[in-house]
Amino acid sequence: MSAPSPAVELRHVSKRFGAVAAVEGVSLAVRAGEFLTLLGPSGCGKTTLLRMIAGFEIPDAGAVLLGGADVTALPPHRRDVNQVFQSYALFPHLNVRENIAFGLRMQRRAAKEIAARVGEMVALVALEGCEERKPHQLSGGQRQRVALARALAPRPAVLLLDEPLSALDARLRQTMQLELKRLQRQVGTTFVFVTHDQEEALTISDRIALVNRGRIEQIGTTQEIYHKPATAFAAEFIGQANVMEAEWVGNEPGFARLRVAGIELRVAAEAWPAGVTRARVSIRPEKIHLGKTRPLGGSGFEVRVDEEIFKGATDRFGLVTASGARLIAMVANESALREAIHAGDRVWCAVHADDIVVLRESGNERGQPA
Amino acid sequence: MNPFRLLALTCALLAAPAARCAEQLNLFAWSEYVPQKVIAGFTKETGIRVNYETYASGEEMLSKLLIGGAAYDLVQPPDYIAEAMIKNKLLRPLDRSKLKNLGNLAPEFLGLPHDPEQKFTVPYLTGTVGIVVNTEKVKEPIRGYRDVFQPKFKNRIVVVNDNREIVSWALVTLGLDQNALTPANLATVRPLVAEWIKLVKVFDSDSPKTPLLNGDVDLGVVWSGEAARLIQENKKFSYVLPAEGAHPYVDLLAIPTTAKNVAAAHRFLDYVLRADVSKLISDEFPYTNPNAAARKLLSPEQRANPASYPQLEKFNTFRDIGKAAAGVDKLVTDLKSAK
Amino acid sequence: MRAADTSAQRRPGWAAWLLLTPLLVWLLAFVVAPAAILVAYSFAERDELGRVGFGFSLENYGRIADATYVAVFARSVGYAAITTAICAVLGYPVAWCLARASENWRHRLLLLVMIPFWTSFLIRTYAWITILKSEGLLNGLLLWLHAIATPLELLYTPTAVIVGLVYAYLPFMILPIYGSAEKLDPALIEAAHDLGCGPWRTFAQIVVPLTLPGFYAGVLMVFVPAIGMFAITDLMGGARVPMIGNVIQDQFVGQARDKPFGAALAVVFMLLFVAVYWLLQRRAAEREPA
Numbered sequence: 001m002s003a004p005s006p007a008v009e010l011r012h013v014s015k016r017f018g019a020v021a022a023v024e025g026v027s028l029a030v031r032a033g034e035f036l037t038l039l040g041p042s043g044c045g046k047t048t049l050l051r052m053i054a055g056f057e058i059p060d061a062g063a064v065l066l067g068g069a070d071v072t073a074l075p076p077h078r079r080d081v082n083q084v085f086q087s088y089a090l091f092p093h094l095n096v097r098e099n100i101a102f103g104l105r106m107q108r109r110a111a112k113e114i115a116a117r118v119g120e121m122v123a124l125v126a127l128e129g130c131e132e133r134k135p136h137q138l139s140g141g142q143r144q145r146v147a148l149a150r151a152l153a154p155r156p157a158v159l160l161l162d163e164p165l166s167a168l169d170a171r172l173r174q175t176m177q178l179e180l181k182r183l184q185r186q187v188g189t190t191f192v193f194v195t196h197d198q199e200e201a202l203t204i205s206d207r208i209a210l211v212n213r214g215r216i217e218q219i220g221t222t223q224e225i226y227h228k229p230a231t232a233f234a235a236e237f238i239g240q241a242n243v244m245e246a247e248w249v250g251n252e253p254g255f256a257r258l259r260v261a262g263i264e265l266r267v268a269a270e271a272w273p274a275g276v277t278r279a280r281v282s283i284r285p286e287k288i289h290l291g292k293t294r295p296l297g298g299s300g301f302e303v304r305v306d307e308e309i310f311k312g313a314t315d316r317f318g319l320v321t322a323s324g325a326r327l328i329a330m331v332a333n334e335s336a337l338r339e340a341i342h343a344g345d346r347v348w349c350a351v352h353a354d355d356i357v358v359l360r361e362s363g364n365e366r367g368q369p370a
Numbered sequence: 371m372n373p374f375r376l377l378a379l380t381c382a383l384l385a386a387p388a389a390r391c392a393e394q395l396n397l398f399a400w401s402e403y404v405p406q407k408v409i410a411g412f413t414k415e416t417g418i419r420v421n422y423e424t425y426a427s428g429e430e431m432l433s434k435l436l437i438g439g440a441a442y443d444l445v446q447p448p449d450y451i452a453e454a455m456i457k458n459k460l461l462r463p464l465d466r467s468k469l470k471n472l473g474n475l476a477p478e479f480l481g482l483p484h485d486p487e488q489k490f491t492v493p494y495l496t497g498t499v500g501i502v503v504n505t506e507k508v509k510e511p512i513r514g515y516r517d518v519f520q521p522k523f524k525n526r527i528v529v530v531n532d533n534r535e536i537v538s539w540a541l542v543t544l545g546l547d548q549n550a551l552t553p554a555n556l557a558t559v560r561p562l563v564a565e566w567i568k569l570v571k572v573f574d575s576d577s578p579k580t581p582l583l584n585g586d587v588d589l590g591v592v593w594s595g596e597a598a599r600l601i602q603e604n605k606k607f608s609y610v611l612p613a614e615g616a617h618p619y620v621d622l623l624a625i626p627t628t629a630k631n632v633a634a635a636h637r638f639l640d641y642v643l644r645a646d647v648s649k650l651i652s653d654e655f656p657y658t659n660p661n662a663a664a665r666k667l668l669s670p671e672q673r674a675n676p677a678s679y680p681q682l683e684k685f686n687t688f689r690d691i692g693k694a695a696a697g698v699d700k701l702v703t704d705l706k707s708a709k
Numbered sequence: 710m711r712a713a714d715t716s717a718q719r720r721p722g723w724a725a726w727l728l729l730t731p732l733l734v735w736l737l738a739f740v741v742a743p744a745a746i747l748v749a750y751s752f753a754e755r756d757e758l759g760r761v762g763f764g765f766s767l768e769n770y771g772r773i774a775d776a777t778y779v780a781v782f783a784r785s786v787g788y789a790a791i792t793t794a795i796c797a798v799l800g801y802p803v804a805w806c807l808a809r810a811s812e813n814w815r816h817r818l819l820l821l822v823m824i825p826f827w828t829s830f831l832i833r834t835y836a837w838i839t840i841l842k843s844e845g846l847l848n849g850l851l852l853w854l855h856a857i858a859t860p861l862e863l864l865y866t867p868t869a870v871i872v873g874l875v876y877a878y879l880p881f882m883i884l885p886i887y888g889s890a891e892k893l894d895p896a897l898i899e900a901a902h903d904l905g906c907g908p909w910r911t912f913a914q915i916v917v918p919l920t921l922p923g924f925y926a927g928v929l930m931v932f933v934p935a936i937g938m939f940a941i942t943d944l945m946g947g948a949r950v951p952m953i954g955n956v957i958q959d960q961f962v963g964q965a966r967d968k969p970f971g972a973a974l975a976v977v978f979m980l981l982f983v984a985v986y987w988l989l990q991r992r993a994a995e996r997e998p999a
Contacts, residue, residue: 078905436759573943
């Protein structure tokens, strides 16, 4: 019972906009000091979740807690959270220093303290020399840093970031991702980050909450989310996946035997839910091992190489099974196999039993076309 | 529709009335001074179309006439403006042979100083500037300007917003000639005008009866026509010609030298001089009608209205003062500012 | 050679001039020409009849320097300043609420701001007379409520003039501020709230500074016409205190019949406008070095 309160806790919150349910019964706990990402496609409700934490939206049902205290009815200016806005929302009439000092001034801190803190923040985001510039005199990346410094200056318990990198070009974006992560470790503030970019989410987060159609599809560490996707949506949204229908055909010691696209495969017995005959499974493309010869142990299957796409560090192969099902495989370019496999070849595939992930159906996917 | 046919049709529509009423008359007169009935009657009788353009002051009329944008056939100047126009040869001598109703006018309105030989102008309506009293609120007798402009009536007085008028009242009150607007005289009346202006609540030339009717003020020095309407509306109002000297004015009809439709202008002049037509004017605008024949057609009640037909002994009208107007203007502006 | 080439490129081609022609003609006919006539008049003299005789004399400007007219100018500016201040205080929150209202409401409320323009200005002024007169609606209501024992003197007072001016010009303050406020990124307001700024401080620290261009436009559209307004001072103020508009009007169509002097007054008035405009522009430029 002495476990510390989560930095942010949502309890069964729902929010509708007219006829549209933006968020439906979401519960979520963000641990103090972690970097949590709300990841999902546009319109999934992730921004609404963030806005409810900030106080810009009041949930129709449920409660919002910050550090264990119910803040559901508290207006934004009385919540100990600050936000970095997608558009940065820097005050155009104030210079960099004044922007960063804004939150501190609102807290009526002493001038000396404000000056010291602003100096500290300017150094933190490496903007020395730009203090007197107005936002329109800054580059996109610089504005982003000012927005960050402004939100961090009052030392909020939680920092909310609403797709803060989406306006930056790809290269700058990658730099900023790493910088954000470094910064978060340095200041130790709880970060709640919203993005629709799965790569970004994987790069910077400690944990990811995958949001789809107003619900949380899966929550877990980046490793868990990637390697153990819970649903077809999770598997396909993050990275690439071969998602296929599987039919249970029997058990053998330690394994369940499945028929997938006309091929017999095995998964660990405990991975298959008892009493279920059909489910979908996911296999990551890089987990399909290709070889010219039949693998030992007899778990391999033969496919035809339909297409090959050079992707730099990796190669992508489109495969067709004997029953006509299509698969994707990814092979690192260090592999000696690279020279040996070409479109039109017949090759052997091998998949480790642990790499076949059995999926559950999404709660809100029923009745919807997959 | 074919655009050419549309164009042709439009042209035809525009041309039709112009063709029917080839003859027309451009009348430039005071706003709310020529009844619509009179204009319609004239057009019906003669087939001459009347374009009635209006102005709010004699000075405005003169300005527009001098700019010469439009050729007016008939204008309606007050006496002192007519005098200036005659002096500057802006009016055309009338053809008396075409004005057979001229005899309807009462002799006292003819041969006045602005047009001594009655060569250029025909009196239309005349009036006086006098005192209106709300007898329900003001019980004591009011005889002249001195009775009106008393400190106890402060903020209970409306006067016409006319700088020359107020200065002329002060001149006659001090026994000076109302037309002698010399710098010396202006200096003499300055203290009196200053005192009076402080007492006035409303200056309004367009509708001085409004604040009296609304109960915002109880006394007024206003145009007699306004007073006559007040009396028509409510018998509590009475009209008094100031004992210091009443100031009458005559509004005239005249033909500018630039007129194009001189014959039509004469026909209109003769038409409004007709007793039955002139009566229609009196019915709508209860000023003093100089048309003796028309007066006979008025009801006893109309003739008994003290504001329409006061007992006036002498005709002492305004004369043209030329550039002296600037001095009057500055004096009153200055005194109003000092308030 | 190169410099000549680039300047030739910047110069508008014949097509651009053709497109600009209607605007240029309009400007020439309705802005440049009248202003030029006014300036020419202001140095002229009048004759006995009030006709303008062209010549060159500074006498008209000399007359303006007279204490009488300086006082009239000062009073006009004072009334206009008070009007502008009241319009700003009333108009800012209204414009802000309009800009923040939902789409549906915004259109309805904007319509309410505009509706008075559908009626003649004079009729609306007479409506105020009906409200403010001694036996008017307001006094009637107060008497009926026993809030007062005798009717208040409302009409034909400086207060009535200010009421009339504020009423007439308020929409001209609301609309430009609304135009500015509507364009304001709502995220800025959220950012301010987020950083601990309450609604009032947000209004003062964020909304007002960022809608200043609209406010300045509003000031220009209220202050300048309010200086020259004469109908309201006549109708609601009883023409007791002359404003510059009354004096100018009197020179052109009134008894004074002194167009050159009126023109000189109008030129000074125009210079006043230019000065106010220039000051506001400079302030705006200082705030936002583009």
